[in-house]
Amino acid sequence: MSANRTEVIELTRRLVSIPSHDDETAAGDAVESWLRAETDAEVTRDRHGNVVARRGEGTSLALVGHHDVVDPDGSQVVGPAGDDTAGRAAVEGEVDDESGPAGPDVEYLVEERDGRLYGRGTADMKGSLAAAMLAFRDADPAGELVFASFVGEERGGVGARAAIDDGVAPDYAVVGEGSTNYAGEDQTDVVVAHRGRRGSTLTASGTAAHASEPEAGENAVYRACDAVDVVRDLDAPDATVLGERVQGSLVVTEIDGGSAWNVVPERCTVTVDERTVPGERARLEAVESIDGVEWTVDQDLPPMACDDEGFADAALAAAAASQAATPEQVTKPHATDAGWLAEAGTTCVVCGAAEPGEAHTASESVSIDALGRCYEIYRTLATTFQRGSKP
Template identity: 70%
Template sequence: MSDTLALTRRLVSIPSHEDERAAGDAVESWLRAETDAAVRRDDAGNVIARRGDGNRSLALVGHHDVVAPADEQVRDGEYVVAERNGRLHGRGAADMKGSLAAAMVAFRDADPATELVFASFAGEEQGGVGARAAIDEGFAPDYAVVGEGSTGYSAPGVTDVAVAHKGRRGSTLVARGESAHASEPEAGENAVYRACDAVDVVRGLDAPETTVLGQELRGSVVVTEIDGGSGWNVIPDRCAATVDERTVPGERADLGRVESVPGVEWTVDQDLPPMACDDADFAEAVLDAAREAQDGNPRHVAKPHATDAGWLAAAGTTPVVCGAAEPGEAHTAGESVAIDVLERCERIYRGVAESA
């Protein structure tokens, strides 16, 4: 069994959906035992290690928290790990303890061309809690390869390099009115009607779009929930609607326009930033490493999902995303990752570290 597979199995077996400290302990102890790097654990639970030196720094980035498992993915307090048909099954195998293990082995084995940094963040599934804490404390590598999924985008089984991804802005619009008896609607101000007027504004907004290194990204903005009223015979004095916006680098829908409707307020609840790689040479260097590591023909692609690469890009790091997970695997009851792709990702990360 390869070191990458053995380490993936170990990490995947450790529950980390409610409390990721045990998984962080495993990452930290392995780095201290297997490398001579300077390793530290910050107050947010992030594990960060550094080795080598140079005028630039390259980070291999992942996270060790996961979403809650399905019932069949847990047995006797640990996550179930199984190998079938060349794939490793278990919560977090794809998102993203497999790529995390590959990055750890590459961090240990590479002969880096510059300062090499490893970071495993906590709280990625809670909106990038760990990444934001690390950035606030000065985490600022020049370049980063974030090990979220990029396999199977251009063709089945091919590990591509994502140079951009969408972000997500979740927000709420609240319409307020004045209640009255439904038999006398003119005596009140119907908050549902005001909310509907605001929803019409949302429907009329143009979806943002842009191009990053030849990759086209088109965002979206859509109302996903609506709630209002207190009874069948009462004019409602409050109605709220949830808006899901998929953002693209440099562009936002003008959602503030909903406040032109009388009585409507708009509040942003979550804003996960999009990512754009701003260095074509770095993006090409990672793609070269991906070509060397596999028989397929990897390409630059764009991802639809937000990752910690967005926080890094917003803070000034130049990131790309490259990892083993395929579309549709993360957060599922049957989550799995191809074992040969794990080994491939270790080669890609090592190749980038030794050449970028």
């Protein structure tokens, strides 16, 4: 059995219509019930809300996605009867604070036009999730085929991390985040590495004094500025994965200090955003060479590097067989759940229908042709790729 264009569209529409920015339960219910009805796989739903299905034996290949989304724009919400009352109310600021623009009596709007599906989650990433579900159903797997849809990806990968802690550890994985139109127009490429994100705070402490006698205090803002100079002199991280360069970045994004115009500030904080690369980090600990400055890490989303050239090549071959264009192996600037899986020992690539600039926007959309390509890529790879046990 092979999915047709109508099936891909209908399943995407069904998943996208279900609100899942505050509570992923209903979306997880839909994924779980579809898998139980459409496949003979072993389907589980863990206590966190993750949905995992398995069939076949041997080396495991997972098709991985997530069913949570970021908050919708007001224009992406409709009422239960199909009107746009809730959407208009959200735009006009008339929504009840308790329910928000997508409360229990509303759905997400899904529209089809010009060969694309529009709505919150179409690109990130319920469209690719639908393609993976259909491919999971239709593939004749060469080994064990796993499907996993996680919760909380938009909250730092909490679902993936919990599943990994509970023992979900496939040998290989294709994570369905965006890789379309990275190397060329109208093509779906294969990501072999992506950046992570390390968010840090520099806290400068001083001693307050009256501004008329600044020498009586220690100015925390000055110390923070000295720490910023250290950050500016640091090199951003850089790495090469399977011949592809991954360039990180390092930038100060916020600064906050002082309590009044006539008081020498005793505290100042600086936020630093670092986009990390596989195996390399900026030497941010150097800021602690400044008196009174402390460095703390607030968030650390891991980067991903595919550690098996054979798997990357197999994914590229499946991508090439599924489209007229010539796809390429590329890198991605954004962190995904592939980082957590790779950190746990899973060999990953990223391949999905979303294009640069589509996710998290009021006009979010996905190409229906790209969804069809992803279905074929996932099904082909699941059918053709098999390796022995990983070392």
